[in-house]
Amino acid sequence: MKKIRLIIIFSALVLPSCMNEPAQQPNTYKGNFEALWQIINTKYCYLDYKHINWDSIHSVYSSRVDTVKSNFSFFDLMGSMLGELKDGHVNLYSDFNRSRYWKWFQDYPANFSNLLINNNRYLGTNYLMAGGFDYAKINNGTIGYIYYDDFSDAFSDTNISYIMNYFSGCKGLIIDVRNNGGGSLDYSKQLASYFFKVETVTGYMRHKTGDGHSDFSAAVEIKTPACKNIQWQRPVAVLTNRMAYSATNDFVNRMKQAPNVIIVGDRTGGGGGLPLSSELPNGWLVRFSSSPMYDSAMQNTEWGIDPDVRDSIKVADQAKGIDTIIERAIILLK
Amino acid sequence: MQTNRCQTHEMKKIRITLILLVLSFVVSAQNNTDEKKYPLTSNTNSFNLSTLSFLDPYLSPLNYSGLGLGYSTESRRFLNEMDYKYSTLSKFRFGAGIALNPKLTSDLLYFGANYGWGIEYHLMSINGIKLQVGGLWDADFGFKNVERNINNPVNLDMATNLNLTGLASYDIILKQKTLKLKLALQTPLFGFMFVPRAGASYFEMFELGNLTDALHFSSIHNKRGIDGKLSIDVPFNHSVWSFGLKMNELRYSANDLVFNRSEFSLLVGTTFDITSFAGRKNKAPKNFISPNDY
Numbered sequence: 001m002k003k004i005r006l007i008i009i010f011s012a013l014v015l016p017s018c019m020n021e022p023a024q025q026p027n028t029y030k031g032n033f034e035a036l037w038q039i040i041n042t043k044y045c046y047l048d049y050k051h052i053n054w055d056s057i058h059s060v061y062s063s064r065v066d067t068v069k070s071n072f073s074f075f076d077l078m079g080s081m082l083g084e085l086k087d088g089h090v091n092l093y094s095d096f097n098r099s100r101y102w103k104w105f106q107d108y109p110a111n112f113s114n115l116l117i118n119n120n121r122y123l124g125t126n127y128l129m130a131g132g133f134d135y136a137k138i139n140n141g142t143i144g145y146i147y148y149d150d151f152s153d154a155f156s157d158t159n160i161s162y163i164m165n166y167f168s169g170c171k172g173l174i175i176d177v178r179n180n181g182g183g184s185l186d187y188s189k190q191l192a193s194y195f196f197k198v199e200t201v202t203g204y205m206r207h208k209t210g211d212g213h214s215d216f217s218a219a220v221e222i223k224t225p226a227c228k229n230i231q232w233q234r235p236v237a238v239l240t241n242r243m244a245y246s247a248t249n250d251f252v253n254r255m256k257q258a259p260n261v262i263i264v265g266d267r268t269g270g271g272g273g274l275p276l277s278s279e280l281p282n283g284w285l286v287r288f289s290s291s292p293m294y295d296s297a298m299q300n301t302e303w304g305i306d307p308d309v310r311d312s313i314k315v316a317d318q319a320k321g322i323d324t325i326i327e328r329a330i331i332l333l334k
Numbered sequence: 335m336q337t338n339r340c341q342t343h344e345m346k347k348i349r350i351t352l353i354l355l356v357l358s359f360v361v362s363a364q365n366n367t368d369e370k371k372y373p374l375t376s377n378t379n380s381f382n383l384s385t386l387s388f389l390d391p392y393l394s395p396l397n398y399s400g401l402g403l404g405y406s407t408e409s410r411r412f413l414n415e416m417d418y419k420y421s422t423l424s425k426f427r428f429g430a431g432i433a434l435n436p437k438l439t440s441d442l443l444y445f446g447a448n449y450g451w452g453i454e455y456h457l458m459s460i461n462g463i464k465l466q467v468g469g470l471w472d473a474d475f476g477f478k479n480v481e482r483n484i485n486n487p488v489n490l491d492m493a494t495n496l497n498l499t500g501l502a503s504y505d506i507i508l509k510q511k512t513l514k515l516k517l518a519l520q521t522p523l524f525g526f527m528f529v530p531r532a533g534a535s536y537f538e539m540f541e542l543g544n545l546t547d548a549l550h551f552s553s554i555h556n557k558r559g560i561d562g563k564l565s566i567d568v569p570f571n572h573s574v575w576s577f578g579l580k581m582n583e584l585r586y587s588a589n590d591l592v593f594n595r596s597e598f599s600l601l602v603g604t605t606f607d608i609t610s611f612a613g614r615k616n617k618a619p620k621n622f623i624s625p626n627d628y
Binding site for chain 2: 027035043150218281
């Protein structure tokens, strides 16, 4: 009898425990608003860091939801609410639109022009292309210049090997990642690895572990390895502007720790939070920063990374077809 | 003298008869001990069409539902040819499916495989119902992909469990044939499972090696399920076909996430018995022919 009693007590305690699915919001404007607000409230990683009072944002936008008359106006309202996060990694995707926050580069000088880098002084028309890289020798063949506009473009060791052999007579190398909005962190790590002599801790990452705004896991090291077969050990300048974002931000952060590397240009756009995604009851997708990344001094990289040498494109230079930032890099590499 | 001769002749006859009788007993006994038993392996291979339902909060808070196709094979064999109490059971199944969210704006692609091996004890039959119970260790692997997700497009279902299994079978005797009705049940008892934290990306887990809180002990406190199959074996002239219904309901929880996987299937397959001969000590009897011998 004792055994049976124990089994009954054990079953009563264990079986009903913690296995209920969380309640889902109904597919109404109010329900979708609450679902979106809750996703950000529990999963977005920068509410405390950015001093955002998300509860008060609920109050403000909740009252406006009652006035919504169509999916379009509801989408705009939700997009505006997400805009309060001031985060380029936060988007709402519907079948008819994608909300976005672009002030991280729109409010700043462009410091980049495709026309400039494609004139004969730099890439010209006969530049080489390999693995997403456009490259050419500039400054009378003394400097290697690589333009990489998307960290989603794959490349291989073989691509890099050919490029570095091509630049073997150059005194220095410019890697221009301006207007590169990001892509894969794997490519960021791979590209940086050609400029490190030893594996180096170049940053840290954490992720949300609970519903609290500052519930984070312990920081885990982000290491940049040194490529065993290919190494560039001459001076390197990495060119940046505000549109260097996300994986490009990560690349710049890594390269800041590399020997013989100098960062030239404007502060990067940031995007230090690795984004994840979730869904609303109406089927819309929301992307949000979930895992904050830090530099090697455990400083957040969400707002961007300062260059070692700040410079911007002068209007007078641009009129003459000169990219002030490239010219500054050439001088620094000499 | 005549009488004595006759008596001696009679005695000889009796003696010969006795010797022949003894010899025939010995031969018969020898025949019985030499009659080797060949334990057969009963195989059931079946295909299934399923309705699927997934709740995977790592991928989405919404329920995804859809259709799937699968193949499964199941083998049963007595552990020992002299003992009809224990039999081994091995299972393998593979399935794939596609499911959609309630508003049909996103799809989830699913691939799953499961291998299990166990032993069952044959209980006494009650009113013609044969009962077996046992334990089965299994390894479960599932791959779920919501392609439109960003940095969390995939979640892996990886688990290993010790399961409680049971089988009830009943022979339905008709005029021409005997049908076999079977109900098989399986439920997880304890094991280990991989469940990532909701906020942890696969980049952090597998690129940076941070697998903290990704591996969990599971038991009925955080993992419950029932895998039930009701089938009927119908013999035809040269084959036995198996038709059935299958229900697989699994719910588990870790890292404050509750997962659910439901599958309801229609099954069709074949059942057959096989044995194998190989090696010096396990040669085929002479009335078996093999191309290796000719």
